[in-house]
Amino acid sequence: MNLNHLEAIAVAQKLVYSLNDKDYDAVDVTIIPPFTDIRSIQTLIDGDRLRLTYGAQDLSPEANGAFTGDISGAMLHKLGCTFAVVGHSERRSIHGESDALVNRKIKAALAHDMIPIFCVGEELSVRESGAHVSHVIRQIRGGLEGLTKPELKKIAIAYEPVWAIGTGKVATPEDAQEVCAAIREEIENIGSPEIAAAMRILYGGSVKASNVAEIMAKPDVDGALIGGASLDPEEFAKIVKFYAQG
Amino acid sequence: MRKPLMAGNWKMNLNHLEAIAVAQKLVYSLNDKDYDAVDVTIIPPFTDIRSIQTLIDGDRLRLTYGAQDLSPEANGAFA
Numbered sequence: 001m002n003l004n005h006l007e008a009i010a011v012a013q014k015l016v017y018s019l020n021d022k023d024y025d026a027v028d029v030t031i032i033p034p035f036t037d038i039r040s041i042q043t044l045i046d047g048d049r050l051r052l053t054y055g056a057q058d059l060s061p062e063a064n065g066a067f068t069g070d071i072s073g074a075m076l077h078k079l080g081c082t083f084a085v086v087g088h089s090e091r092r093s094i095h096g097e098s099d100a101l102v103n104r105k106i107k108a109a110l111a112h113d114m115i116p117i118f119c120v121g122e123e124l125s126v127r128e129s130g131a132h133v134s135h136v137i138r139q140i141r142g143g144l145e146g147l148t149k150p151e152l153k154k155i156a157i158a159y160e161p162v163w164a165i166g167t168g169k170v171a172t173p174e175d176a177q178e179v180c181a182a183i184r185e186e187i188e189n190i191g192s193p194e195i196a197a198a199m200r201i202l203y204g205g206s207v208k209a210s211n212v213a214e215i216m217a218k219p220d221v222d223g224a225l226i227g228g229a230s231l232d233p234e235e236f237a238k239i240v241k242f243y244a245q246g
Numbered sequence: 247m248r249k250p251l252m253a254g255n256w257k258m259n260l261n262h263l264e265a266i267a268v269a270q271k272l273v274y275s276l277n278d279k280d281y282d283a284v285d286v287t288i289i290p291p292f293t294d295i296r297s298i299q300t301l302i303d304g305d306r307l308r309l310t311y312g313a314q315d316l317s318p319e320a321n322g323a324f325a
Contacts, residue, residue: 035292069315078261088325
């Protein structure tokens with residue numbers, strides 16, 4: 001919940017000034033602005049034919065109707081959203097979203113041709129008890145229940161340990177790898193080895209230009225869901241260019 | 247004397263293009279006398295607000311608009 005629609009345009013413009021075709025060939029770059037900014041971002045991106053994509057931070061599990069304040073998949077699809085973040089820890093904790101609701105939202109995103117970025121992750125107490133892998137696997141099973149194999153192929157997953165979001169406390173690359181590898185193994189079980197091998201699993205939680213390369217070096221980490229650092233277009237561009245570091 | 251306020255809560259209906267069409271049809275049916283007698287506002291989904299703003303500002307319409315909800319927080323990590 002940052003940047004009004006005018007600030008959003010300014011940040012997106014600064015970001016694209018710092019990126020070139022080589023970057024877009026190497027890395028898919030997307031921004032996930034608040035609902036109120038999406039039309040402005042769409043206008044900017046379409047007007048200048050930018051290679052940047054964009055998505056939404058949430059969507060309703062319902063098609064339409066008496067759901068004051070909620071935003072449907074159809075509305076987001078009409079605005080050209082490529083992605084929809086589903087089950088972010090702030091939605092789970094502040095808005096009480098359950099795995100069952102997250103599952104319905106993933107299906108709603110797929111029904112409207114958007115790629116769900118399905119978020120999972122454990123709180124500090126779970127991490128300290130050592131149950132983080134089983135906790136995340138339970139979220140994965142709940143969120144993906146009933147999905148067909150073709151649907152599973154269209155999903156991206158983001159592992160965000162809640163204790164590392166916006167706290168400056170970053171999980172070690174080994175922490176990220178442990179859970180991302182466990183997620184991929186579970187996708188093998190519920191999908192297939194081929195689906196698991198192709199699935200993009202992102203890490204999120206205090207990712208910065210200074211730590212992205214070592215996190216991305218891990219075999220099961222395929223990207224990052226970036227919070228605060230994505231509000232600074234120069235920092236975000238440096239994160240995108242991680243592949244050229246060292 | 248309290249001026250009547252007629253507020254149209256669109257709930258989770260109408261994408262941004264449909265919203266423009268409905269708002270345009272509404273304003274075609276209203277005149278200055280109506281706006282003098284009644285405050286008229288529409289409450290579209292968040293995703294439609296910028297399109298409605300552009301329509302209303304561009305044509306200097308007397309229609310106002312609002313939002314269906316808002317956060318109690320100022321800004322920050324509230325996805």
